Amino acid sequence: MQRTIKLLKKENELRVIEDELDIYLEIAHLAYAEVKKKDGGMALLFTNVVDKKSGTKFEEPILMNVFGSYRRCELLFGRTIESIADEITKLLHMKPPVGFKDKLSMAGELFSLKNIFPKKLKGEGACQKIKYLEDNIDLHKLPILTTWEQDGGPFITMGQVYTQSLDGELVNLGMYRLQVYDKNHLGMHWQIHKDSSHFFDQYQKAGKKMPVCVAIGGDPLYTWCATAPLPYGVNELLMYGLIKKEPAKLVKSLTTPLYIPQDVDYVIEGWVDTNEIRVEGPFGDHTGYYTLKEPYPVMQVSAITTKKEKVFLATVVGKPPLEDKYMGWATGRIFLPLLKTTAPDLIDYHMPENGGFHNLIIAKMQPHYKGHAKQFMHAFWGAGQMSFVKHAIFLDENAPRLDNYEALATYILDRFTPKSLFISEGILDALDHSSPEILVGGKLGIDSTGAHKVEAPQLLGDEELLQRVQELVPEAVHLHQFMRRTKNPITVISLNKTRNVKECFKALIDLSTHIRVVVFVDEAKNDVYNSYMLIWRVTNNIDAARDIFISGLMLGVDGTNKTALDGFVREWPDDVDCTQSVVDALKQRGIWDLDDATYEKYQL
Ligand SMILES: Cc1cc2nc3c(=O)[nH]c(=O)nc-3n(C[C@H](O)[C@H](O)[C@H](O)COP(=O)(O)O)c2cc1C
Structure with a gap:
């Protein structure tokens, strides 16, 4: 750790905070805010750590957010992540040597393996x-x-x-x-x-x-x-x-x-x-x-x-983006060659940070035959911790880069029909809160590898559409349409829920010439304009076997919190929020430096 501190200091990646700070909430809140800053902010070293409740003053410092940026990750690995993935690919594809030169280079590789x-x-x-x-x-x-x-x-x-x-x-x-x-x-x-x-x-x-x-x-x-x-x-x-x-x-x-x-x-x-x-x-x-x-x-x-x-x-965990975004990025890159051994025509995959890892994965593949994408879905849902993935979208080799979200969403929505969906069941991460039963639940696969002929709807403006929606669903409060230029715009409606959302979806079928994909969220704690947090919320909250509705070309998604209205009998947890009094006190002391716009954007 001392060496790590030196390295981070030398690389201008460390901020030392000397103010007296409490192990109860204060330090964690500051680290949480830091990783939300551009490029993950800095690593933080807290040198004046106390437990106010017991009056203890600790002699050791606390180090946080060490992996919290792509650059820091590679610094701590001591090499680029791609070089590790390449080395694994090489090892997996090792062939018997032909000729002396080959033997020599293989001997070098094998010799280095003794160090593992x-x-x-x-x-x-x-x-x-x-x-x-x-x-x-x-x-x-x-x-x-x-x-x-x-x-x-x-x-x-x-x-x-x-x-x-x-x-x-x-x-x-x-x-x-x-x-x-x-x-x-x-x-x-x-x-x-x-x-x-x-x-x-x-x-x-x-x-x-x-x-x-x-x-x-x-x-x-x-x-x-x-x-x-x-x-x-x-x-x-x-x-x-x-x-x-x-x-x-x-x-x-x-x-x-x-x-x-x-x-x-x-x-x-x-x-x-x-x-x-x-x-x-x-x-x-x-x-x-x-x-x-x-x-x-x-x-x-x-x-x-x-x-x-x-x-x-x-570290501190909570709403994205977090330090584990960067740790997960390294894991994703390093494990791609290993996953390819199970799914050889897999080109690449990506877990968007606001999809909480297992809640959303986007993968690119080379489809060779009918049903190939579905075969991959089964392979993913059966492969180690990849089995926890709840929602998987498969694209063909012509799709844009997997981190170019705007282009990617256009590509997917221009090809999407409810026929692209595959709903199954499988094991879930123990952390999932949305399925009717703990540990097992719905899985959603979207096959975007084929080119379907898709007709665009007749679009209305947000205000006019909201008025029409409210005539049929009076509990609707706000409405916004995303990706309007595509064949399947996404209409997000916030509600003060009074009945099972499937009833609201059924009531909107009369508007199917204007709506293709409709996503319902609770009015409380959601902003229908904040696509980043909506994806986080909805992929967390849905169980595909229960919360996806189809009528003709129209698809409904119930991203609301589940209650007795939905026959949900498990306890529904709160999402994590910073404690306002702690943030206010840190602000007053001049230690909290996250701007309000970022605070709002990530709904801290
Ligand atoms: C910050 C962080 C916290 C984690 N906490 C837990 C945890 O409390 N329980 C758990 O089972 N996995 C947790 N995980 C995930 C495991 O570390 C991960 O699944 C790991 O591969 C498990 O190792 P194993 O397969 O050898 O059991 C956490 C991961 C991160 C990045």
Whole structure:
């Protein structure tokens, strides 16, 4: 972390904030605002950290937003992301050498591979200079942040969680948030689909306690590796070796059989009693909504060790854009070659930041036969963590660049008919709040690879159309039409909902000569002109099997919050908002510097 701070300073990518700031909301709010600035703002180092409630002043600083820009990401990886993807592509396509020159170059490549395997060192590491054992263990001595007002407590947000299988053969590194319950207990939010959860099942079946080590800091690449969606059984530290061209160097933890990188800043060691389950959450998550209280395993801390001069690394999640936009960008690029092994005619894919990763993916492919795009949809929905994707749009090779949204939306809408839709069901990210049941729900695929003959509607102005809509749907408040130049303009209507939205859609069928795609959102908290946040809201809120309606050429999308009016029986969470009094106080002290227009745009 000290080296990272030096590097960020040298590259003019670090802002040091010396004002006294609280681990409760203040620091997280400032980091949240920073990443909304142009190009992700700066990395932030908070050097005067306090816990106002207990009167604690922490000696260590907190470092945040380290991955929060494309440039910083590549600085921390130490190379371009494309060069990593190219190297993986090369490895995947290695052929037997022909001739001496070929043999030599392959020998070089294979030789460099020996460095990918983590190396176990003897003795203690730099991360074990200071030791807290038994009665000296106290998680409250660490500057662990509370991000949002409704959070269930403080959470470690950039913990590298090291676990191993029951037989010790497989090792895993994953990033899961960890809730602080008291001075020596943490909530382990490894979701049911994740590798450490699979290990947990093995220990539970065997009736044994499970060892866990949570590391914080060290080379930031460990933290990214923890988020990498490698298949079950593959140690994510191999990725570290591949990228760095040198192995991760590990030391044994003091009170568990697990090994951790020797240069991390903190290690929290412990054991999970597989008979104990506690309520975890709520937590304002990267969907921009709170994840609600759920039962999760608990770790009893058996040791905390640290470096002499440690730095606490943290992130903040909430509404996009966030630091994980940049981490996810790196993941997307690096994993493209691997995904191509399952879907060989895939050209590229992209997860727009306001689609919250799994809520929207756009992919370009080379279609070879009828139904090819649908075959890809099934492949995506069956491939590792890609299975969490809720909405996928497939385009052919002639489509514009996947990050040219205006051109892309035109391309899609000019080809779209309700026949392009494919609605299925599958597994969902545990964070999804919209499906009628947790963990499973609707999937929406759009096949934009074919050229359909599409007729344009007869357009009306927003004001006139709103008047006509209000005659049929009196609860409509605002209306705006996007992409009017295309064959399928998108009409967004905000409502004060009084009935199931399908009834509103049916009432509008009389206007089908003027409306093609109609999206309903709640009047509260939505701005019908803000396409960025509307995409965030709607892809979060819909379950395709329930919320998509078709009548002839007209398509309806119910992006409203679901209630008893919709037969929704789960609890619907709030989206995360900054605490106004905290923002006001920071403004008064001259520390808050985000302009009001950006604050409004991203609905902080
Ligand atoms: C900031 C951030 C926080 C995350 N929090 C969690 C979490 O609390 N629980 C979880 O299961 N996954 C979480 N993830 C996603 C996992 O890190 C990711 O799915 C990873 O690939 C899991 O590793 P595994 O496949 O080895 O289990 C988070 C990712 C990021 C970037």
